[in-house]
Amino acid sequence: MILVTGATGHLGGAVVDFLLKKVAADQVAVLVRDASKAADLQRKGVSVRVGNYHDYASLVQAFQGVDTVLLVSTSDLNDRVGQHLNVINAAKEAGVTRVAYTGVTMQHLDQSPLKDFMGDHFTTEENLKNSGLNYIFLRDGLYSDVLPQFFGPHVLETGIFLPAGQGRVPFATRLDMAEAAANVLAGEGHDNQTYELVNTESWSMADAAALLSELAGKNVAYTDAPNNVFTDVMKKAGVPEGGIGFVIGFANAIGKNDFDMPGTTLEQLLGRKPTSLKDYLQATYFAG
Numbered sequence: 001m002i003l004v005t006g007a008t009g010h011l012g013g014a015v016v017d018f019l020l021k022k023v024a025a026d027q028v029a030v031l032v033r034d035a036s037k038a039a040d041l042q043r044k045g046v047s048v049r050v051g052n053y054h055d056y057a058s059l060v061q062a063f064q065g066v067d068t069v070l071l072v073s074t075s076d077l078n079d080r081v082g083q084h085l086n087v088i089n090a091a092k093e094a095g096v097t098r099v100a101y102t103g104v105t106m107q108h109l110d111q112s113p114l115k116d117f118m119g120d121h122f123t124t125e126e127n128l129k130n131s132g133l134n135y136i137f138l139r140d141g142l143y144s145d146v147l148p149q150f151f152g153p154h155v156l157e158t159g160i161f162l163p164a165g166q167g168r169v170p171f172a173t174r175l176d177m178a179e180a181a182a183n184v185l186a187g188e189g190h191d192n193q194t195y196e197l198v199n200t201e202s203w204s205m206a207d208a209a210a211l212l213s214e215l216a217g218k219n220v221a222y223t224d225a226p227n228n229v230f231t232d233v234m235k236k237a238g239v240p241e242g243g244i245g246f247v248i249g250f251a252n253a254i255g256k257n258d259f260d261m262p263g264t265t266l267e268q269l270l271g272r273k274p275t276s277l278k279d280y281l282q283a284t285y286f287a288g
Contacts, residue, residue, distance in 0.1 A: 001065055001067055001068075002019060002023065002066070002067065002068045002070070002185050002186070003029040003030065003063065004028070005069065005087065006074070007030035007032055007041070008032050008037045011072055011102065011181075014174060015178045016028065016041065016046070017178075018179045018181075019186060022182060022183075023186050024045075025044050025045030025046050029046065029048070029049055029062075029066060030048055030049065032049070032050060053084070053086055053087055054083060054086070056086050059087055059090035059091075060090045060093050063095075064094055064095075066091075067096065068096070068185060069087065069098075070100045070102070070185060071084060071099055071102070073101070073103065073124070081123050084124040085124070088127055092132070096133065098134035098135065098136060099131075099133050099134075100138055100181070100184065101125060101137055102138050103121035103122070103124065103138065103140070104121045105140065105198050106258050106259050107258060107259075108257075109122065111256070112253050112258045113249045113256075114249050114258070117249070134191040135191075135192055136194075137193070137194040138181050138184065138197060140177050141172050141197060141261070142171055143172070143174045144172060144280040146250075147284075149247075150162060150247060155220065156218075156220060160209050160222040161223045161230065162205055162251045163224065163227050163251045163252060163255065166204050166205075167205075167254040167255040167257045167258075167260065168203060168204045168260045169259045169260060170199035170202045170203075170259070170262035171199055172199040176266060176274045176275055177197045177266070180269035195269065196263050197265065198261060198266060199276070199277075200264055200267055200273070202262050203277045205222045208277065211278050215278070215285065215286050216286075224255075227248055230244075
């Protein structure tokens with residue numbers, strides 16, 4: 001049996017959807033904090049287990065009879081490493097064979113503005129390696145899906161305004177990464193492997209602006225805004241300081257090429273080309 005944590009979230013939910021196309025529903029389980037949110041899955045025959053990363057006993061109970069756990073990294077930053085370690089230790093106690101973990105594909109971690117935030121992923125990988133369980137590292141790249149949040153709701157009128165320099169990212173869609181993860185979980189021969197789920201080419205914010213310009217039939221500019229100017233503009237727009245800092249951290253990391261690690265693994269796991277940035281932008285902004 002394959003159990004997916006975070007199954008009511010975007011990534012976990014998509015992985016479950018793809019798994020159900022590959023394996024019988026009675027071979028799939030989900031871990032949720034609120035069973036009512038997984039009622040649709042339960043009706044499909046999926047085993048719904050209630051627990052959370054802070055409650056070790058609930059995890060041990062939830063993992064009974066499970067062979068493979070997909071640990072979807074939590075967005076709860078309150079001792080994220082400790083939460084993940086609870087999952088790993090509970091899986092071992094419950095007799096789970098392997099744990100797959102959704103980490104991140106990036107480089108230059110020690111010099112990255114996202115060192116503390118992203119470092120948790122690599123600490124979790126080390127803890128999983130040291131557990132003695134079989135592991136699978138599914139290192140996600142940056143989602144194309146985050147771009148609308150970075151661009152703002154009126155990007156076709158205002159252009160892209162970010163402190164991201166000319167850095168490049170092999171953006172891929174969350175759905176492509178979820179499908180690849182499901183293929184790995186339902187397949188064989190993946191134990192103790194690391195898969196970097198990124199696109200085959202990289203794009204800068206200037207590239208994204210050029211693609212939007214081409215699709216819109218008008219000029220959509222990219223402004224490489226200094227951090228202080230970006231902060232002032234966002235404050236005047238009413239964006240909370242925490243949100244501003246979050247975007248600056250990612251934008252600066254993009255500018256330093258921390259995510260510029262294109263590859264072919266995602267393509268191989270999908271058996272097709274991943275969705276390109278142009279196709280994603282087309283579907284997101286011009287589908288109507």
